[in-house]
Amino acid sequence: xxxxxxxxxxxxxxxxxxxxxxxxxxxxxxxxxxxxxxxxxxxxxxxxxxxxxxxxxxxxxxxxxxxxxxxxxxxxxxxxxxxxxxxxxxxxxxxxxxxxxxxxxxxxxxxxxxxxxxxxxxxxxxxxxxxxxxxxxxxxxxxxxxxxxxxxxxxxxxxxxxxxxxxxxxxxxxxxxxxxxxxxxxxxxxxxxxxxxxxxxxxxxxxxxxxxxxxxxxxxxxxxxxx
Numbered sequence: 001x002x003x004x005x006x007x008x009x010x011x012x013x014x015x016x017x018x019x020x021x022x023x024x025x026x027x028x029x030x031x032x033x034x035x036x037x038x039x040x041x042x043x044x045x046x047x048x049x050x051x052x053x054x055x056x057x058x059x060x061x062x063x064x065x066x067x068x069x070x071x072x073x074x075x076x077x078x079x080x081x082x083x084x085x086x087x088x089x090x091x092x093x094x095x096x097x098x099x100x101x102x103x104x105x106x107x108x109x110x111x112x113x114x115x116x117x118x119x120x121x122x123x124x125x126x127x128x129x130x131x132x133x134x135x136x137x138x139x140x141x142x143x144x145x146x147x148x149x150x151x152x153x154x155x156x157x158x159x160x161x162x163x164x165x166x167x168x169x170x171x172x173x174x175x176x177x178x179x180x181x182x183x184x185x186x187x188x189x190x191x192x193x194x195x196x197x198x199x200x201x202x203x204x205x206x207x208x209x210x211x212x213x214x215x216x217x218x219x220x221x222x223x224x225x226x227x
Contacts, residue, residue, distance in 0.1 A: 021063035023074040027084040031102060033074060039125050040099040041108060041117070043075040044085050049093040055112050062117035071121050098124055109172055119144055123175055128167040132177040134184050140177050141198045147175040151194045154180040159193050 025033055025042070034040050043059060045052040063073035078085035078093065088097065088105070096108035098121075110120035122143065132140055132149060141147055150163045160178070167176035179185065182192070190196055190207055197206040 020060060021067050021073070022060055023072060025074045025076050025081075027081050030074075030076065030081075030084060033072070034099040034102050037072045038070075038100065039121070040072045040074055041121055042097050042099060043073070044078050044088065044090040044093065044095040044097070045075055046079050046093045047077065048079075052094045055094055058112060058114040058117065061114035062121070065114070065118050066121055069122065069125060071125055073117075073121075120172065123171055123173075126175065128171050128176060129164050130175070130177045132179045132184075133181060134187070137177070137179070137184065137188075140175070142200075144175050145200045147177060147198050149196050149198065150176070150178040151185040151188070151190050151192055151196065152178065152180060153192045156193055163195070 022043075023033065030042075034042070043052075043055070045055075059073060059075070066073060076084060078090060085095075088095075094112075096112075098106045098108055108120065110116050129150075130136075130140060137149070140149070148167075150159070152159045152163070154160075163176070163178065167174075170176075185192060185194070188196065191209070193209075195208040197208070199205060
């Protein structure tokens with residue numbers, strides 16, 4: 001009896017150890033999975049691939065963290081699903097692609113460590129510019145090491161348009177937010193128009209006022225660390 005209990009306990013432990021938050025997909029399950037889930041990161045891999053083996057624990061850790069945000073991570077074994085992998089242009093392993101439905105597909109361009117995967121996919125899950133209020137600003141600041149928030153008048157259409165265009169181009173690198181709440185701007189000790197770069201390091205934030213904001217939005221491919 002004790003032997004049976006020991007075996008049962010061991011089997012239970014093995015089941016827990018083998019549980020994965022990464023979904024294994026096949027040619028049959030893949031189309032439905034990427035259709036039913038708004039945002040999916042898919043890894044196309046081969047079991048013999050050394051880089052794939054190195055990525056595996058990082059990918060698993062990221063999947064566990066991201067499931068709380070309802071962001072799905074999946075993997076496809078290209079030695080078993082060669083036709084599926086070929087249909088998505090997979091030429092090397094691992095290849096990672098971001099799916100927003102079956103038609104909207106972009107390459108994953110982030111680093112291959114769990115924190116970087118989490119950060120990248122969190123950015124992908126948000127709109128290019130998040131509209132912020134006094135109730136959401138503080139939480140937004142904690143979403144990444146660097147976030148940018150624009151404080152513009154609602155009538156300042158040119159600045160708002162330019163900021164949105166910059167955000168769309170750089171959404172893989174930064175989180176962008178915006179507010180037209182004058183009281184919120186005042187509480188943050190900024191005036192319209194300003195862009196604030198909030199950081200979890202150094203002095204905590206950099207403020208770009210009218211002149212430096214124009215320079216930031218029009219000339220810089222990536223926001224500089226300080227005005």
